[in-house]
Amino acid sequence: MSRGLASNSKYSYTHLNGKGPSEAIDVHDITVKKSRLRIFSSYSGAAVFLTATLYLVVLKELCISSIWSILVCFSLAKVVHHKPVKKESVVIMPAFGVQLETHYWSGRVIRRFIPISKILKPVLNECVTPVTCHWSLALILRDEDELTLVFQKLQPPVRMLVPVWKALCAATECKGNQHHLNLCARNSAKK
């Protein structure tokens, strides 16, 4: 079993290459680190929002400033709200398929299986939003217009996505050319 490679303050990545009966199976996990600060701020944000709403509703003061303050509290609560996702994993079974799993803190697990023949290519995408730009790993599936995100709830950094992408490429390699990946150390000359 080869274990954990990368981690940052929010996510940690582990790669389990199993031995024994499930020898061929490759499991890549991205786990959300439990942070007390994040949970606390999430609950307090929700509490502030609910208190403000109740206070204003009870007092029956629904004017512009009260609606505005409700909206502000709601958006603050939304920003600090932390998702109840414990970890997301990708189980690669070569020549068979790929299973995408989302594990929640409550114990619930959502799984989706994609047969290998359906996957055309895994791609690393740069997603641009009005405020930021982040990387995501997606699968191009046959007969489907939309890309399927591998990690649907989490946004791990790209250095955790690259080994998963490489493993997916190796598992779904096309018959002709194989991807030739050059990794060379280069000192990034920062200005």
Add this chain to the structure above:
Amino acid sequence: MDQQRKHRILMVSDFFYPNFGGVESHIYYLSQCLLKLGHKVVVMTHAYGNRSGVRYVTNGLKVYYVPWRPFLMQNTLPTFYGTLPITRTILVRERISIVHGHQAFSTLCHEALMHARTMGYKIIFTDHSLYGFADVGSIHMNKVLQFTLADISQAICVSHTSKENTVLRSGITPERVFVIPNAVDTAMFSPAPNRLSCDEIVIIVVSRLVYRKGADLLVEVIPEVCQLFPNVRFVVGGDGPKRVRLEEMREKYSLQDRVEMLGAVPHSQVRSVLISGHIFLNSSLTEAFCIAILEAASCGLLTVSTRVGGVPEVLPDDMIVLAEPDPGDMVHAIGKAIHMLPNINPHVMHSQMKKLYSWHDVAKRTEIVYDCALQSSDESLLQRLPRYLKCGAWAGKLFGLVMIVNFLLWWLLELWQPAESIEEVPDLVLVQNEHEERMQDFVEAQD
């Protein structure tokens, strides 16, 4: 100092492909030539319809179509500080060293330059058009330009007339303004292989049919020329609000067989329209630099144009006949051009244009401007604020306040999302294999 240092440039403008125009093609050609010189170029613009996100165009030029909706004439909604997060993210992840903004009319350009300056990057601005001083729109825009150029490293204008105009509008010192004229893709605009016969003379007009481009002058000039010169025919390409007036003129003087209206001409077909004629007529009322006449001269056409703005600086005297923007004078100029026509050799004209104008030359000159900008010293906010305060009694204080708020917002953003957490994008090197499909070498920079 390493003179051959390669820069990492961010071009910002509201105007880029898939829009076609002078500014768009300027940014595109300049970026391509800078890529060939070995620099890294990234373009940032707003989303066009569904075209949103990261796209790669020819030679690996990366374009960020930021999903901010345009609100007026292809301009992004000006929110002052709204574009700070995305601009900062792009600047950090692409490891940009210089930000180059284009066109005074572009709100995204002004905002991005303001944010880049707050974060300490060197900025360059290129002005592509002439603007007035008297109407309300111009007054406001000139004030915005004054704000942006108050603290600029260097500015570039496309002609000496444009330099005068920019310096007067913004109050920037002339020493900081470089003049780098536009160029033309002479490979694409080449003359017809066989010379056209001079029995019937064809005059081509290709422009947007709007007031600014002198469509009203055309309405007066065309009937008179048709009457004076029976062997002259007109071909008018382009569309716009003034097209109706031209159609009316055709009806009134029964010129249906002598004036052909082509409608909007796609950019790829402009060359085939140009090579079908002998003379190119440009009737603009204002022009900082006219790329259209360069294209016409590159195709071997003799140009007749109004003497406005930067037009006299563009072509040598043997390739152009200038006239005042008055119908009588223009008719006289067209007559003169028709007499000059037998002495014109399109191929000689084309090879002369190849020597005079080239985008590679523009890129080399722009590189000099970048080197100059990078040599200026880094300054803190306190050292830069007095420059904004000089802009005016009230405006100066307002500009100073805007910059201070921007600085505070940037500092807050640094706390919320530190620059270290924004991952840098590795440089994508495209290796083209002639017999097989393209392979990509993913070159990763080690942290």
